[in-house]
Amino acid sequence: MRETFTKGMARNIYYGxxxxxxxxxxxxxxxTVNRISKTDNxxxxxxxxxxxxxxxxxxxxIGCHSLMGEGAYFAPELGNVYTRxxxxxxAIKGFIMSRPKDGIPGRRSMPQFNFTPExxxxxxxxxxYVDGIKTARDWPPNVKG
Amino acid sequence: MEQLMKFPKSQSIAKLYFIAAIGLFVGxxxxxxxxxxxxxxxxxxFPEIPFNVARMVHTNxxxxxLLFGFMGAAYYLxxxxxxxxxxxxxxxxxxxxxxxxxxxxTILGYLLVxxxxxxxxxxxxxxxxMGREFLEQPTITKIGIVIVVLAFLFNIGMTIxxxxxxxxxxxxxxxxxxLAVFFLFAFYLPDNLVLDKYFWWFVVHLWVxxxxxxxxxxxxxYVLIKVTGVDREVVEKWLYIIIAMALISGLIGTGHHxxxxxxxxxxxxxxxxxxxxxxxxxxxxxxxxxxxxNKRRRDHPNKAAVLWxxxxxxxxxxxxxxxxFLHTLAPINYYTHGTQITAAHGHMAFYGAYVMVNLxxxxxxxxxxxxxxxNNQRAQVLEMxxxxxxxxxMVFITLFxxxxxxxxxxxxxxxxxxxxxxxxxxxxxxxxxxxxIAGIVFLIGLLIYVYSFFAKGEEVKTVDMTS
Numbered sequence: 001m002r003e004t005f006t007k008g009m010a011r012n013i014y015y016g017x018x019x020x021x022x023x024x025x026x027x028x029x030x031x032t033v034n035r036i037s038k039t040d041n042x043x044x045x046x047x048x049x050x051x052x053x054x055x056x057x058x059x060x061x062i063g064c065h066s067l068m069g070e071g072a073y074f075a076p077e078l079g080n081v082y083t084r085x086x087x088x089x090x091a092i093k094g095f096i097m098s099r100p101k102d103g104i105p106g107r108r109s110m111p112q113f114n115f116t117p118e119x120x121x122x123x124x125x126x127x128x129y130v131d132g133i134k135t136a137r138d139w140p141p142n143v144k145g
Numbered sequence: 146m147e148q149l150m151k152f153p154k155s156q157s158i159a160k161l162y163f164i165a166a167i168g169l170f171v172g173x174x175x176x177x178x179x180x181x182x183x184x185x186x187x188x189x190x191f192p193e194i195p196f197n198v199a200r201m202v203h204t205n206x207x208x209x210x211l212l213f214g215f216m217g218a219a220y221y222l223x224x225x226x227x228x229x230x231x232x233x234x235x236x237x238x239x240x241x242x243x244x245x246x247x248x249x250x251t252i253l254g255y256l257l258v259x260x261x262x263x264x265x266x267x268x269x270x271x272x273x274x275m276g277r278e279f280l281e282q283p284t285i286t287k288i289g290i291v292i293v294v295l296a297f298l299f300n301i302g303m304t305i306x307x308x309x310x311x312x313x314x315x316x317x318x319x320x321x322x323x324l325a326v327f328f329l330f331a332f333y334l335p336d337n338l339v340l341d342k343y344f345w346w347f348v349v350h351l352w353v354x355x356x357x358x359x360x361x362x363x364x365x366x367y368v369l370i371k372v373t374g375v376d377r378e379v380v381e382k383w384l385y386i387i388i389a390m391a392l393i394s395g396l397i398g399t400g401h402h403x404x405x406x407x408x409x410x411x412x413x414x415x416x417x418x419x420x421x422x423x424x425x426x427x428x429x430x431x432x433x434x435x436x437x438x439n440k441r442r443r444d445h446p447n448k449a450a451v452l453w454x455x456x457x458x459x460x461x462x463x464x465x466x467x468x469x470f471l472h473t474l475a476p477i478n479y480y481t482h483g484t485q486i487t488a489a490h491g492h493m494a495f496y497g498a499y500v501m502v503n504l505x506x507x508x509x510x511x512x513x514x515x516x517x518x519x520n521n522q523r524a525q526v527l528e529m530x531x532x533x534x535x536x537x538x539m540v541f542i543t544l545f546x547x548x549x550x551x552x553x554x555x556x557x558x559x560x561x562x563x564x565x566x567x568x569x570x571x572x573x574x575x576x577x578x579x580x581x582i583a584g585i586v587f588l589i590g591l592l593i594y595v596y597s598f599f600a601k602g603e604e605v606k607t608v609d610m611t612s
Contacts, residue, residue, distance in 0.1 A: 005382070006382070007378060007381055007382040007385065010382050010383075010385035010386040010389065011385045013385070013386065013389040013393075014385045014386070014388055014389035014392070017389050017392055017393040018388075018389065018392040018393070018396075021392060021393055021396040021397055022392070022396055024396070024397060025396045025397060025399065028397070028400075028415070029343075031409070032343065032403070032408055032409055032412075033340070033343075035409045036339050036340070036343075036407060036408060036409070039339070039407045039408075040337055040338070040339035040340070040407050041407075042337060045336060045337060049336075050336045053336060053338065054273060056276065057264075057273065057275055057276025057277065057334075058260065058261045058264040058265075058269060058275060058276050059260060059261050059276070060197045060198075060201065060260040060275075060276055060281060061197075061276075062197075062276065062277065062278050063196065063197025063198070063200050063201055063278075063281070064195075064196050064197045064200075066483040067338075068338075068342065068405060068406050068407070068483075069405055069406075069482040069483030070278065070342065070406070070483060071278055071483070072196070072197065072200055072278070073483060073484060073485060073487070073488055074183075074184070074196050074197075074200075075196075075566075076565075076566040076567070077483060077566070101192065102191075102192060103187070103188045103191040103192055104187070104188065105188055106186065106187060106188055107187040107188060108183070108187030108188075108196070108567070108570075109187060109188065109191065111191075111192055111195050112192075113261075129338075130338060133338065133339060133406075133407040134407060135405045135406065135407055136404060136405055136408075136410045136413060137405075137479060139404070139405035139479065139482070140405075140482075140483075140558070141479065141480060141558045141559075141563075142558060142563045143563075144557050144558070144563045144564065144565055144566060145557075145566060
């Protein structure tokens with residue numbers, strides 16, 4: 001690099017730019033946290049949904065599925081599965097319940113988790129809550145996820 | 146001949162970390178080939194090792210071995226830069242064994258019991274943190290990571306404070322402190338899914354597209370000074386401007402993860418614009434590496450290390466820069482978000498930036514720890530073969546996944562008659578088979594890499610490094 005651009009100038013850009021944009025990120029974070037009450041479907045965040053979220057976590061569902069596009073890409077997107085399954089929590093429960101213990105020969109299969117009826121309801125309610133979150137441009141692009 | 150290592154008592158501790166890193170790397174790739182096969186043979190190892198378990202092992206081993214590599218690199222280069230022994234070499238050794246034990250126990254936990262059982266045994270309910278992508282570790286492991294990292298930061302921090310301060314150690318330390326601080330968001334798991342996802346990125350994005358870039362740039366700068374003999378002033382100026390651009394683009398660039406998760410729509414503008422700038426620091430790293438190698442004042446006998454250093458700069462730009470840019474603009478990401486395009490980018494970015502920079506430091510430092518400036522001719526040739534096999538295999542893995550991703554986007558999201566996820570997966574299976582073949586070539590390259598450490602051959606001529 002040319003001598004007119006000194007190490008001191010580079011250092012100042014680093015410190016100045018780093019600190020400035022970190023503060024901007026904090027500011028935008030505060031604004032985002034304030035605004036998401038309109039989109040995050042918190043009115044439906046019931047005890048049952050929270051229990052379902054915990055089940056979603058402790059069974060590592062994100063290790064195969066994506067949820068609002070984040071996670072693994074081995075199994076279908078579930079952020080809109082409630083819509084895809086005809087707005088039916090029963091259909092979601094039926095699918096999870098009916099997975100064969102030893103899988104399907106030659107094909108990908110969801111494990112059989114042996115959930116209780118109560119747990120199934122919690123998971124289905126969690127997925128219904130997620131479907132109610134308002135994403136920009138109503139992502140995903142279509143019902144297939 | 147001058148002494149190879151100025152502080153062998155401290156610097157040779159790095160060897161432990163490097164050996165563990167490479168061992169876990171082999172495990173990571175073995176599980177990668179299992180995952181690749183499960184993509185096309187869905188019942189492979191089912192139900193003993195379901196996909197999600199194999200994936201946790203694959204990604205968690207990656208993170209843990211990269212951390213081993215970073216720590217090893219820090220223990221090697223900080224004593225030399227600071228011109229003193231480590232503040233507490235015993236602590237560095239103790240933390241190695243604690244970290245290794247915690248890492249191995251966690252991986253065994255994933256493999257031996259169902260994940261829900263692991264959550265129960267480790268009392269996840271007391272402080273729930275499990276079940277998020279990359280942060281699957283039981284809470285007790287996460288606490289262990291914090292303890293190990295704090296002891297590590299204390300050790301190198303005291304070494305730096307009481308020794309010579311250089312730009313390289315300062316930048317490295319800043320990156321490592323950032324790594325520790327942002328990891329604390331792993332303990333924040335709100336019930337509200339939008340908040341959960343928003344702050345999850347404070348670990349994931351601010352690590353790999355933020356503070357890890359500081360660590361990487363510092364490690365690369367150190368090796369380049371050593372192998373080229375180029376004036377420190379020149380390298381430091383480059384280092385500052387690279388990390389400046391990394392933070393200027395990457396901090397607000399976090400917004401490219403906030404397009405479709407229930408967050409305000411202004412992120413589509415901010416995320417697109419700033420993340421479009423994220424290739425710049427990586428491109429500057431490429432310019433920097435080739436520039437200083439061209440202006441080198443000596444020909445270091447360790448040709449393999451120079452190759453790794455140049456390779457890192459190129460592949461990080463391609464993987465993180467170009468493949469990141471491909472799908473970072475909101476109108477494009479609307480279609481590509483959460484498809485194989487993301488997987489393609491993830492593979493080449495992690496390999497090009499963080500795997501390769503670790504292998505660069507290991508390639509440079511291991512021979513010296515073993516008492517020679519560079520490995521023998523045959524070992525170096527084998528190492529360079531492994532470089533090309535792994536790197537070319539990763540290029541093909543990325544291309545095949547990109548092909549799969551483009552078709553997936555079209556068939557599932559873009560065409561007038563969108564198809565079901567699993568129907569599409571069957572239609573693009575050929576790309577997954579090709580990816581698996583490339584993955585096996587990568588594994589062969591890695592095994593040759595491991596073998597190169599044991600290869601005997603004609604010793605290389607050493608050169609005077611004092612100038």
